[in-house]
Amino acid sequence: MTGRPDMRHFVRTAYFASLLAILTAAGMVSAQTSPQLEVVVTLTQETISLDEQAILEVEVKGSTQDMPSPSLPTLPMFEIYSQGRSTNISYVNGVVEASVTNRYLLVPSKAGTYPIENISVVYQNRRYVGNSVTLTVVSRGASVSPQLERRALDTVGNSKDYFLEASVDNRNPYVSQQVTLTLKLFIAVQYYGSPELVEPTTTGFWTELLGTRGPYQQRVNDRTYRVIERKYALFPTATGEQTIGRATITVTVQSRQQNQRRDPFDIFGMLGAGEEVQIRSQSLTVNVKSLPVEGRPGDFSGTVGRFTLKATPTKREVEVNQPVSVNFLINGVGNIKSVAEPVIPDLPDFRVYKASSNESVSKLDERLGGTRTFEEVFIPKRPGQLVVPAVSFSYFDPEAGQYRTARTEPITLNVIRTEGYAAAQEVPYSAPDSKISADARDIRYIKEDPGDLGHREGLLLTSPLYLMVNAAPVLALMVAVLLRRRREKLSGDIGYARSRRASREARRRLARAAQLATVSTSEQFFGESGQALLSFISDKLNVSPHGLTSDRIQDLLVDHSADPKLVQDILAFLDRCSFARYAPASVSQSDIDQALADAEQLMMRLEEVRF
């Protein structure tokens, strides 16, 4: 029995030990998985005047969506206004990456240099502190150059409502060295719509847009302007004096009249159309220096800037006659698009093919730069430890004013002998990019198929075929509508229908009479012949044939202006038919033939009557 408490004690100890272990492990895991935050503090401008404001951005990023708000230190020299926050959340491989940027407007009250530090966030009982930044506030107007102050004045010394200022950061660059051109539109009056810019001509420069900034506010000559800024990277392509042309901005501004005599109904100032003005910058001249001849390396191809060169093989071990790609990566600041391919010397142990090249351009700190990658394929001809020697790339560093050469490290490849290897064996190899892609550095190849090679065709829209095809449905519709109307009239108007078919019906009867034109059937013949004329008259006039007496026929025909001679002939013919039907013995064949001819003639004459 003495063993029981020991056992309980053991179980209890084990229980607590396990619990402790689990909690410790959980704590460790949670410590490992709790997201690390980073606080990045930036200022849009590091130096401002007392008239200006600066934007302070505090970005908090980390692997959580539950982002805390930062707390700012006391900054007694500034009035601080929140400008809102923006959030960016992304999910990559199931991991949440979030970043929240809080913006604050800092309005200075006194000149001086102010460090802004200890901006922090507290998250899960931990404090994360951001980097320090320094904001320099200079006295009123000190940040504005005298030249800019002069530009802001018109010829009589009044402050301009708007003007366009062009400036370059370097008036004496080397050829191919970046010159940053800044266009600033200063506008102190209300404007409508978006200003339309005609870019300055930059003949003699290779141009790349760096970006547009603004509108922000700046005070010049004690007047607050809204400023829109646009920057370009210009790379001179020729030496000597090069001119940057004038830029023009067309913008609709509030006219002076409108400004002085405001329409009382124009409560928002938007009813007035304003006045369209053209604002032109001044042209600028840059004196471009040629690159020094002294110290120019033999492999220099005209690249200006500051670059590094790195070579990376895709593998270090390869079989004989099998390709291995080496990426030559040139990275740096300068006109990356003009970077030439590094020269690879003749290598007796390799066959070398150019495979592809691509570039990515970056615009950091208003400097154009980036990365250019050249892929070269090396095919070793023999087994062994073969070396791709160092490849060099020379450029001119304009800051230092001298040429520099970047070199790769030699690359040693372990080339394996393959089964059946024979020296000097040449295996045909086609480069992987023989069909050049859209972003390649060459045009696409010519076409083998001549296509529909033929004589020039005229404009389809005026071709007879096209016009006929389009006219046909219109005609078809017209015909269909007419036919339908006729059908409807025939079915709805009995008189019209009888009139339309009168001629056909009478002709049918006459044809039957012609078949009966013999002496033996004279009775039927005269009956049909008489009926043919009677049915024609009754159908045309929409009356019943049964009530048609000679007098009635005469009246009807005379009413429709029929020739009296025709009326008499018809009546005589009808009498002859009646007589012949009741005295058939007296009828000869010639009487029948004559009657048939008369009937046909009368029918023709009747058809000419306008019923």
Add this chain to the structure above:
Amino acid sequence: MLKRVIAGFVIALASYGNLCATPSGQFTQANRFYEQRAYDSAVFVYRQLVSEGMESAPLYFNLGNAYFRSGDLGQAVLCYLRAKRLDPADPDIKANLEFARQYTSVQMEGVRLNPVSSLFESIVEPYRLSMLAWISSGFFILLFGFLIARFGFAVRGALTRAGIWLTFLLLLSASLLTTVKYDQDFLTRRGVIIAQECVVRTGPSEQADKELDASPGLIVEILAQSGDFYNVLFENKRRGWVRKDLLAVV
């Protein structure tokens, strides 16, 4: 260089007698010159075909390539534009046109576009005018088919009514796109600067002030003409007068 050009022409002329009489034979021969890097000879034979009134998108495309290789950027851009008008959907033509235009020494990028017209232009860009015109005609015939059923044969069902409205809307859309394309291809006259040196002036005279320098390969819209000058509008909306012999109409 001159020797190479003369040799190229001599080869082209000597071979010309042996060429197939058919246009496709001449085309193949020109391609052979191109493959042998005798670009001037290739240009000569391709141009023979064009001067005989022949045209096709591949012909202008290959001629553009031959001009590009022989260093005549203005003519290359002109040929690519002509090829694109015949076959707007061909990605090779588009790629080479864009590629060639990178080489113009003066870049005149458009700065502001009308979003509505840009949208319509981007919709019609891959299609030929004749194709859009035939599509419009198809809807026109279909619409009249429904109208004939409705008014000629009194078919008054909901299907007929829906058919009329649907084909009417389709016809309206297709006609609008056809009009945009027609405007783009025929009403808007485009030209390409082909001269190596081209001064754009403020008026239609050699005595007028210089507005700017243009370079071969720049595409312009021809607004008017006066005497020996065209009034042109560049893509960045700058205007000026250019002597007629310095540009070629697309």
